[in-house]
Amino acid sequence: MRRWIVEFWRTLSRPSQHFSLGFLALGGFVAGILFWGGFNTAMEFTNTETFCIACHEMEANPYAELKPTIHYTNRSGVRATCSDCHVPQDWTRKVARKMEASKEVWGWVFGTINTPEKYEAKRRELAEREWARLRANDSLECRNCHTFEYMDFTVQTARARQLHATALADGDATCIDCHKGIAHRLPDMTDVPGW
């Protein structure tokens, strides 16, 4: 093993005997574009709705529940898709979330939620995980579209204005604390504060 590493290092540290510097530099450049572009394209593909609802668990349960809600169909036709709420946008956090998602592959392979009954039984657990995630990152995915600084309180209803101007403005509460179950059906809300 040690000998192999030493050999490899020697090859790397010596100048190339057969290929020109231009070939290596340009080749490396082009290969870099291909690999990085390919990696990014693959990762973007796993962020699409087509990918998410390719599994029937996702299509029959959360996606079906999303359909009647305002985040799927509304006056202006602007809509959110799975990854808008469930995957962070910036690169580092996105890659971290993608690694966490390997657990979901496990769940798919072993069919943890492959029937409506299993999904219903796990609903509270799944919901709580998302609530905790969004509470920890101060509802980052909500704020990708709903920016507090640009909210016009004058067109909000009296109670929305009151709560947004106090609890949300002071940072005492974050979006998910009040806005639960906005895109999927709620689990049994026994002992959830505010319900």
Place this chain on the structure above:
Amino acid sequence: MKAAVAILLGLMLAAAAGASPNLSAPAPDGLRPGGSLADSHPAPVIAPPERDAHPTPRAHPYLPPVVPHHVRDHQLDLNANRCLSCHDVGRAEAMLAPPMTPTHYRDREGKETERIAGGRYFCLQCHVAQQQVRSPVGNDFFYQGRRHAPLDR
């Protein structure tokens, strides 16, 4: 056998012939133009829900107040009751919402309940969300000598 079929066919023809003029029976004009039952008419426009209207006055004291806001995506089932998260007496004040009356915390035997009484749980059975629509027919409902306040503005 042949005779039976002939009679049956005859009866069906007679029924079809006899029924057709009645298909366009006169109707109350507000609901549907008179004598147009067999015609197709364009469906009325679906009114958008009211977002945050002022409370609609009750027509009579026992009328459950109507809901002056939209109830889209407001979950109301065994798992969760979104109405209670604002209108429960403990939360109503903070949420600037009218609280439920004490009658909602009393079961069928009149016993006080700690949480909302089971028979009152499904709010939308009595309280209806309002939409901006005109009544298709006039309303001459009187209660205790007072004319019913029209709901459409």
